Amino acid sequence: MPHTIIFDLGNVLIGWQPRALFEKVFETTEEVDHFLANVATLEWNEKQDAGRTIEEGTRELIAKHPEFEREIKIYYDRWTETITGPITGTVEILQALKASGKYRLLALTNWSHELFPWARQTFPFLELFENIMVSGEVGLQKPDPAIYRLLHETYDLKGYHDCVFIDDSLRNVEAARKEGLDTIRFENPEQLRRELRERGVEGV
Template sequence: MSRAIDAIIFDYGNVFVGWKPERLYQELISDLRERAFFLREICTPAWHHQHDQGAPMAQTVPRLQAQFPAYAREIAAWDERFGDMLTPADPEMVQVLVAYIARGGRAVLLSNMPAEKKDVCLSLFPRLDLFETIVVSGEEKLAKPDAAIFRLALQRLGLPAERVLFVDDLASNVAGARQIGLLGHQFRSALALAADLKKLDA
């Protein structure tokens, strides 16, 4: 039986390592409702997406502080303590990757990540050597789910979309990948991914 795929393009945050802003801000903002407000209305996912697209925090942080001066310290912490919003690599996902490569698979890392935080983010993962290439959105100034960044990853792999599986925790990113012909897996757990790979004979 032939393989259904030749390679996997993996997301990073909430696949291999945890991305948990709450982890930092539960220390800085003790009140649950206030903390939820801060992460929903001030340091929002849309605001952070600018960094994934290449905007430097040296510009975005002061602008946001000017809008919300009462939260200047907490906004600054997004930059100054970025690593405290991350959690260590999931050993089960490391095992899934190692086993997939051992079976002859190929892997690429494609992450929405600020270029200036690349080193602190990637330092949490012990087997970067298993990825043929690492595509960081902030360096490319393209971010998922933009089709262009998926095409860039495919170009570096040298494979057609239909021979590649894309793994991401966000449904919007998986949908974007499928629109250009990639196979898609919305990540829930290492166990579920391993089962899907078995079905694909990958």
């Protein structure tokens, strides 16, 4: 039975959808698709998650795509509009785990160090975690094996033998599994609840 439960945040506990912002910015779905697939890509955003400053990332992208200067600046100027709110069912699971008093609760998130303070202020349930490792603060990001090893060392996880890691990203889950973690790929709160119960987790 797990003793330590490690949560991803984005799209597990907190909804994040850049489309939610850019559907307000562009007139057509095709324009949104093109911008997010070819300009402000996930790969570009991940460099900010790994520690690059927003100013540097924005400047670099404008240099590559000057025709989208306005929209590129909007990405971070209106970044909070990409956050769609708490995923209520998962928050309820987290609260139940905390209330049980039986589990160590940690979080491991890919998030810019410049933006994460806003999340801490906005979502009080983040205080339920013993600690949150933020990729932009440590200069590493999932699925780099080094961030799982840093998590192991920082929080003395003793070989992961009693840990379970929850993430919506297949590549992050696969990388964690290779490091020795038991993993759950998050799909929805009910599926998560079911898989935790299958592992003997109580109170959910």
